[in-house]
Amino acid sequence: MGAQWKAKHKEIAANVKGRIFTKLTKEIMVAARNGADPDMNPRLRLAVEQAKKASMPRETLERAIKKGAGLLDDPVNFEKLTYEGFAPHQVPVIVECLTDNPNRTYSSMRVLFRKGQLGTSGSVAWDFDYLGMIEAVPSSDDADPDLAAIEAGAQDLEPSDEGGTLFLTEPTDLDAVCKALPQYGFTVESAKLGYRPKNPVSLDDAAREEVEAFLDAIDGDDDVQTVYVGLD
Numbered sequence: 361m362g363a364q365w366k367a368k369h370k371e372i373a374a375n376v377k378g379r380i381f382t383k384l385t386k387e388i389m390v391a392a393r394n395g396a397d398p399d400m401n402p403r404l405r406l407a408v409e410q411a412k413k414a415s416m417p418r419e420t421l422e423r424a425i426k427k428g429a430g431l432l433d434d435p436v437n438f439e440k441l442t443y444e445g446f447a448p449h450q451v452p453v454i455v456e457c458l459t460d461n462p463n464r465t466y467s468s469m470r471v472l473f474r475k476g477q478l479g480t481s482g483s484v485a486w487d488f489d490y491l492g493m494i495e496a497v498p499s500s501d502d503a504d505p506d507l508a509a510i511e512a513g514a515q516d517l518e519p520s521d522e523g524g525t526l527f528l529t530e531p532t533d534l535d536a537v538c539k540a541l542p543q544y545g546f547t548v549e550s551a552k553l554g555y556r557p558k559n560p561v562s563l564d565d566a567a568r569e570e571v572e573a574f575l576d577a578i579d580g581d582d583d584v585q586t587v588y589v590g591l592d
Contacts, residue, residue: 383585384411385424386458390438392428402535406551413550436460441583443469445479447574451561452484452590459583472578487590488555492534494527495520496546503545512540524549528556557590 388411391404398405404425411421426432438458447453453476459465470478494514505525509517514527514537525546529537531553538551563571571591579587
């Protein structure tokens with residue numbers, strides 16, 4: 361029984377890692393449309409950094425860049441689609457997808473949202489802020505998050521996990537703030553553009569489990585890149 365459990369555990373871990381690589385590969389390919397040089401392409405640079413932190417094999421990373429930049433014979437064009445709606449208990453949700461088959465993706469979203477409510481464009485986006493979000497950790501003992509935010513050009517900040525800081529920026533300032541933070545004693549762990557809820561919903565444990573199961577099902581879809589939820 362123990363050996364079987366370990367084998368199953370490894371299989372689940374491999375599947376999760378595979379899904380992460382799939383999402384990262386799509387992001388890299390889309391970003392590389394604007395150029396294959398990460399130094400000249402901020403979006404690609406951020407995507408490459410995330411892929412390296414996830415231990416994506418170098419060959420996979422380089423192939424994704426070349427494929428996205430049109431340097432290989434089998435280019436694939438992904439379209440970005442955004443869906444809005446509600447999870448159970450009227451929790452607002454925004455789902456970002458990258459897909460080579462919009463009809464398939466829409467059909468999947470309709471099925472996945474049956475336990476909630478699939479809305480129209482703008483139905484919940486008003487309840488979120490679209491921001492740059494930078495996770496960073498201090499690289500020196502005298503690093504001051506407030507000073508770093510002011511000097512680097514961040515709009516706001518808040519504590520994050522394990523002694524780090526989440527710096528919030530205007531979308532257009534994300535790359536500039538990422539480059540500036542190391543000058544003020546911080547190492548950038550991750551950076552992305554995304555949605556933050558303005559009025560997150562609080563739920564009891566049973567309702568929260570129901571919402572989390574709903575979100576897990578959506579996140580498991582191959583076309584889904586990111587799920588944003590207004591949950592406290």
